[in-house]
Amino acid sequence: xxxxxxxxxxxxxxxxxxxxxxxxxxxxxxxxxxxxxxxxxxxxxxxxxxxxxxxxxxxxxxxxxxxxxxxxxxxxxxxxxxxxxxxxxxxxxxxxx
Numbered sequence: 001x002x003x004x005x006x007x008x009x010x011x012x013x014x015x016x017x018x019x020x021x022x023x024x025x026x027x028x029x030x031x032x033x034x035x036x037x038x039x040x041x042x043x044x045x046x047x048x049x050x051x052x053x054x055x056x057x058x059x060x061x062x063x064x065x066x067x068x069x070x071x072x073x074x075x076x077x078x079x080x081x082x083x084x085x086x087x088x089x090x091x092x093x094x095x096x097x
Contacts, residue, residue, distance in 0.1 A: 005056050012050040012059065017043040028087055042080040 002015040020037040022044075027033050031053065037043040050056055 003059060003062055005050065005059050007051075007056075010049055010051050012047040012054060012056070014045045014047075015043070016045075017041065026084065026088070028091075034084060036084075040081065041077045042084070 002018060004013050004015070005011070006013070017037060020039070020041075020043045022035045023038045023040070024036050025033050025046075026036065031048040033046045033048070034042055035044040035046070047053060
């Protein structure tokens with residue numbers, strides 16, 4: 001996993017699966033995009049206009065903590081895809097109103 005900040009684009013990218021090809025990018029809202037790999041797994045997230053949404057200086061001291069018992073990559077992918085589908089359904093419902 002790799003987290004990068006591009007000050008020129010003012011974007012943070014969280015690369016979960018380095019080297020995998022991107023099949024599609026889905027916008028979760030106006031400032032967060034999720035990249036879906038060719039195997040339909042989530043491979044990364046991009047946060048746009050990052051400096052107004054995050055303290056980008058704290059990225060220099062990023063900490064990582066695994067909460068709860070480890071789960072298999074298949075379970076994780078299933079949970080990620082379910083969350084993405086739920087967000088898409090909510091977005092589409094909101095757009096139709």
